[in-house]
Amino acid sequence: MASTDVRNPQYYHRVVDCQWACPAHTNVPGYLRLIAQGRYDDSYLLNRESNIFPGILGRVCDRPCEPACRRGRVEEKPVAICRMKRVAADNRGDITDRLPKGGAKNGKRVALVGAGPASLAVANDLLPLGYDVTIFEKNATPGGLMRINIPSFRLPAQVLDEECDYVIRMGATMRYGTTVDSLKGLLAEGYDAVFVGTGAPKGKELDLPGRWDAKENVHIGIEWLANVHFGHVERIGQRVLIIGVGNTAMDCCRTAKRVGATDVKVMARRGRKHFKASPWELEDAEEEQVAIVENHAPKRFVLEQGKLVGMEFEQLAWSTDATGKQVSTVTGTVVVPCDDVILAIGQDNAFPWIERDIGLEFDPKWDMPIVDKETHQSTRPGVFFGGDAAWGPENIIWAVAHGHAAAISIHHHCQGIPVTERPPVGMTLVSAKMGMQSWAYDNDYDTTKRAKMPHEDLAKRFTDLNVEVELGYTPAQAALEVARCLNCDIQTHFDAPLCIECDACVDVCPTSCLTITTNGDSETSLRTRLSAPALNTKQAIFLSDALPQTKRIMVKDEDVCLHCGLCAERCPTAAWDMRTFDLKQAYAGMVTR
Amino acid sequence: MTSIAKPPVKHPTARTNGRGLTLRDYEGAMSTLCAGCGHDSVTAALVQAAWELEIEPHRAAKMSGIGCSSKTTAYFMKQSHGFNSVHGRMPSVTSGAAAANKGLTYIGISGDGDSLSIGLGQLSHAIRRNVNMLYVIENNGVYGLTKGQFSASADIGSTSKKGEANEQAPIDPVLLALTLGCTFVARSFSGDKQQLVPILKAAIAHKGLALVDVISPCVSFNDHEGSTKSYAYTREHEVEAVHADFIPLKREITVPETGEEVRVVEMHDGARVRLRSTATDYDPTNRESAYAHVRACQARHEIATGLLFVDENGRDMHDYLKTVPTPLVDLPFEALCPGKDALGKLMDRYR
Numbered sequence: 001m002a003s004t005d006v007r008n009p010q011y012y013h014r015v016v017d018c019q020w021a022c023p024a025h026t027n028v029p030g031y032l033r034l035i036a037q038g039r040y041d042d043s044y045l046l047n048r049e050s051n052i053f054p055g056i057l058g059r060v061c062d063r064p065c066e067p068a069c070r071r072g073r074v075e076e077k078p079v080a081i082c083r084m085k086r087v088a089a090d091n092r093g094d095i096t097d098r099l100p101k102g103g104a105k106n107g108k109r110v111a112l113v114g115a116g117p118a119s120l121a122v123a124n125d126l127l128p129l130g131y132d133v134t135i136f137e138k139n140a141t142p143g144g145l146m147r148i149n150i151p152s153f154r155l156p157a158q159v160l161d162e163e164c165d166y167v168i169r170m171g172a173t174m175r176y177g178t179t180v181d182s183l184k185g186l187l188a189e190g191y192d193a194v195f196v197g198t199g200a201p202k203g204k205e206l207d208l209p210g211r212w213d214a215k216e217n218v219h220i221g222i223e224w225l226a227n228v229h230f231g232h233v234e235r236i237g238q239r240v241l242i243i244g245v246g247n248t249a250m251d252c253c254r255t256a257k258r259v260g261a262t263d264v265k266v267m268a269r270r271g272r273k274h275f276k277a278s279p280w281e282l283e284d285a286e287e288e289q290v291a292i293v294e295n296h297a298p299k300r301f302v303l304e305q306g307k308l309v310g311m312e313f314e315q316l317a318w319s320t321d322a323t324g325k326q327v328s329t330v331t332g333t334v335v336v337p338c339d340d341v342i343l344a345i346g347q348d349n350a351f352p353w354i355e356r357d358i359g360l361e362f363d364p365k366w367d368m369p370i371v372d373k374e375t376h377q378s379t380r381p382g383v384f385f386g387g388d389a390a391w392g393p394e395n396i397i398w399a400v401a402h403g404h405a406a407a408i409s410i411h412h413h414c415q416g417i418p419v420t421e422r423p424p425v426g427m428t429l430v431s432a433k434m435g436m437q438s439w440a441y442d443n444d445y446d447t448t449k450r451a452k453m454p455h456e457d458l459a460k461r462f463t464d465l466n467v468e469v470e471l472g473y474t475p476a477q478a479a480l481e482v483a484r485c486l487n488c489d490i491q492t493h494f495d496a497p498l499c500i501e502c503d504a505c506v507d508v509c510p511t512s513c514l515t516i517t518t519n520g521d522s523e524t525s526l527r528t529r530l531s532a533p534a535l536n537t538k539q540a541i542f543l544s545d546a547l548p549q550t551k552r553i554m555v556k557d558e559d560v561c562l563h564c565g566l567c568a569e570r571c572p573t574a575a576w577d578m579r580t581f582d583l584k585q586a587y588a589g590m591v592t593r
Numbered sequence: 594m595t596s597i598a599k600p601p602v603k604h605p606t607a608r609t610n611g612r613g614l615t616l617r618d619y620e621g622a623m624s625t626l627c628a629g630c631g632h633d634s635v636t637a638a639l640v641q642a643a644w645e646l647e648i649e650p651h652r653a654a655k656m657s658g659i660g661c662s663s664k665t666t667a668y669f670m671k672q673s674h675g676f677n678s679v680h681g682r683m684p685s686v687t688s689g690a691a692a693a694n695k696g697l698t699y700i701g702i703s704g705d706g707d708s709l710s711i712g713l714g715q716l717s718h719a720i721r722r723n724v725n726m727l728y729v730i731e732n733n734g735v736y737g738l739t740k741g742q743f744s745a746s747a748d749i750g751s752t753s754k755k756g757e758a759n760e761q762a763p764i765d766p767v768l769l770a771l772t773l774g775c776t777f778v779a780r781s782f783s784g785d786k787q788q789l790v791p792i793l794k795a796a797i798a799h800k801g802l803a804l805v806d807v808i809s810p811c812v813s814f815n816d817h818e819g820s821t822k823s824y825a826y827t828r829e830h831e832v833e834a835v836h837a838d839f840i841p842l843k844r845e846i847t848v849p850e851t852g853e854e855v856r857v858v859e860m861h862d863g864a865r866v867r868l869r870s871t872a873t874d875y876d877p878t879n880r881e882s883a884y885a886h887v888r889a890c891q892a893r894h895e896i897a898t899g900l901l902f903v904d905e906n907g908r909d910m911h912d913y914l915k916t917v918p919t920p921l922v923d924l925p926f927e928a929l930c931p932g933k934d935a936l937g938k939l940m941d942r943y944r
Contacts, residue, residue, distance in 0.1 A: 504633055506637075
């Protein structure tokens with residue numbers, strides 16, 4: 001088999017599981033080390049390079065990084081990566097003079113529709129390049145779903161204001177309270193490019209018997225949350241049922257508890273392991289005495305004298321059929337009494353304002369615009385989509401990643417560079433060796449367990465809708481938590497010609513990652529021949545060039561490498577070295593003509 | 594030296610042996626030997642062998658003398674007994690320990706300096722006594738701890754790091770052992786665990802003194818071009834006489850058939866070693882031909898490795914001394930020391 005090409009940034013990037021899993025590829029180990037050094041400002045700004053909302057996402061991100069964290073494969077729980085962003089944000093000083101500034105105007109005008117995370121990310125990247133950016137927002141404040149759909153007990157308005165302002169203050173023209181009714185009309189205003197970041201604003205309907213007779217007491221989740229946010233809704237009945245068990249359902253049930261409900265049940269069709277809600281959001285809801293009811297499928301709304309009094313459910317039992325598919329059988333029905341029902345079963349996109357005759361093609365099946373996955377461009381050149389508006393509901397961090405990618409395309413489009421020409425992704429790889437057994441990182445393994453997030457008292461958090469529940473890690477907790485990071489970006493770099501095959505690295509590796517063996521034809525068989533069989537095929541194995549003395553090869557299973565550096569410390573010839581990997585991502589403005 | 598202790602994290606799929614222990618449970622303290630030292634590979638091979646043999650750590654004793662090699666005992670089986678003796682006296686201390694308690698597994702680790710210079714007489718008599726022990730010589734041809742002077746095992750013409758050639762004839766522990774009647778003689782290489790681990794397992798299972806001479810390069814003082822005990826030289830000049838597969842009694846292990854002639858030697862505990870000759874007509878049960886083979890290799894500047902000679906019918910120290918089956922340490926005091934009257938009666942027999 002051919003040796004691994006570690007000059008391709010993709011290989012080492014993949015080793016940094018958290019950074020690989022993050023849609024915006026945030027340099028997680030990098031910002032954690034800065035927190036360890038107490039350099040909160042630097043940590044915040046490093047974070048902000050790829051993720052423009054460290055304070056916001058340090059509270060409400062869906063954390064794709066954490067299930068990927070190597071620590072979770074080594075012991076039970078991953079590093080609390082997400083909330084460390086908040087530690088940097090909470091403890092930072094005044095960093096405003098270190099933020100990017102709006103550049104000298106280049107004469108190009110760009111319109112962004114919707115002032116949510118995707119549009120703000122586009123603005124963040126284009127303003128420093130001198131673009132004249134106008135953002136259209138139907139509400140009076142920026143933030144989009146982050147503001148109106150995420151309750152303020154999870155995300156305080158002040159945090160949101162600050163981070164939106166960092167972008168807007170670079171010189172974006174804000175058109176608040178302005179609904180865009182016609183894309184054709186907008187295009188007629190002569191913008192060089194238009195970016196659609198309008199989200200997926202339509203909550204899904206559940207058209208069961210009784211639905212339209214009980215209009216008053218059946219609510220669509222995201223609309224209801226927005227109404228609570230705007231103060232249109234201040235109360236709800238005492239007994240509330242939430243249909244659906246995603247993260248919106250979690251926000252609904254917890255908000256209901258704060259506006260008068262005392263008995264809240266989240267009704268789920270399936271068993272717990274199939275829930276869409278993140279485990280920590282479920283835990284937080286249950287802490288607030290919300291009941292989660294499994295295996296109940298809604299059947300009809302029950303009314304008495306025109307008023308909603310309950311909802312009938314089919315009780316389901318799930319089993320696996322011959323093809324391995326989960327199938328349900330109805331074991332009975334039950335009426336659960338309630339005063340209000342909130343539907344939180346998903347969101348749809350809606351583009352009534354986009355004309356279908358302007359050269360912007362829609363997928364006939366889904367009625368969604370056809371958008372290129374890499375360039376974010378629609379079939380009409382100069383019109384780009386990102387965030388939930390592009391391919392349906394995703395997490396906020398995806399919207400940020402979309403914004404960065406779309407900004408590259410918009411820049412190219414405006415500068416006459418093909419949008420398909422993407423700037424190269426690069427890396428730097430610098431030895432972390434500082435001296436004999438001295439490294440530019442703390443390589444000792446810390447056995448500390450994951451820190452528990454301190455929460456506001458149950459009694460106190462219901463006194464006001466805006467009392468933030470998570471109090472954030474204390475600096476002392478944070479210092480312990482960052483020590484749990486395995487520094488996966490400090491790569492084990494192998495230089496085959498230096499190896500004398502003394503086996504020192506193989507012998508010392510605590511997790512049996514290394515093997516010197518004969519090369520073979522297939523990775524599958526090679527994986528079985530290692531010191532510890534490499535069973536996790538999602539993780540790469542590294543194959544060196546032929547070793548000088550015996551022509552065998554060094555193989556490293558990346559799966560549970562602790563990046564402790566013992567291989568490099570025990571290597572007599574420095575064939576192994578620990579090297580700091582820094583991914584150089586592509587951003588708008590890197591290609592110029 | 595390393596800056597940190599080995600992280601207490603095991604591979605998620607780490608297997609346990611019949612005693613419920615993982616490989617890592619057979620490790621010891623973190624090595625303070627030079628990075629790349631062959632002795633650390635010997636340590637790893639011992640860890641592997643002990644884990645595979647399912648030795649109970651508390652039923653083993655690690656014995657050593659002085660030198661880099663003798664630090665090895667600190668680096669494996671941290672829950673075993675141990676005795677770090679005076680320079681060269683490991684064989685005598687082990688003889689005493691084995692006399693008192695024949696129930697333990699004795700693992701003696703020594704070096705070419707410890708065993709072939711100051712301790713040569715000790716080694717010779719331990720072989721003659723046939724103490725039931727594993728006797729590993731971590732052989733690197735230099736006194737590493739005192740910065741690389743030639744040891745008694747340095748070959749004629751082998752140069753020091755500064756380029757001076759050795760002119761005195763070497764003592765070959767394998768030839769020495771063969772002439773002294775040793776019942777298990779093997780040579781291996783720290784950089785070849787596939788060969789070393791089965792040899793160590795067979796040596797531990799052997800009844801009597803099993804001498805394993807391991808070429809274990811000194812990366813700091815004897816891994817250069819003029820050395821005959823470097824990683825590169827050993828790899829180029831190694832000639833494996835016999836390949837051994839060790840088959841313990843407890844577990845059935847299938848060993849790949851090679852079509853070559855296989856000799857099976859049953860160990861005293863019922864385990865077996867299957868020996869495959871890789872040199873033509875090599876007979877590992879014939880002391881004379883073993884001696885001749887090693888000498889012939891030496892003349893060709895080759896290093897004979899593998900299990901060179903084994904005799905499972907030899908008598909060990911306790912057989913010669915006609916001791917009772919119970920380890921002396923377990924005898925009640927009255928039986929062990931029957932008193933003045935019994936001594937008097939015994940003395941009368943010689944009057």
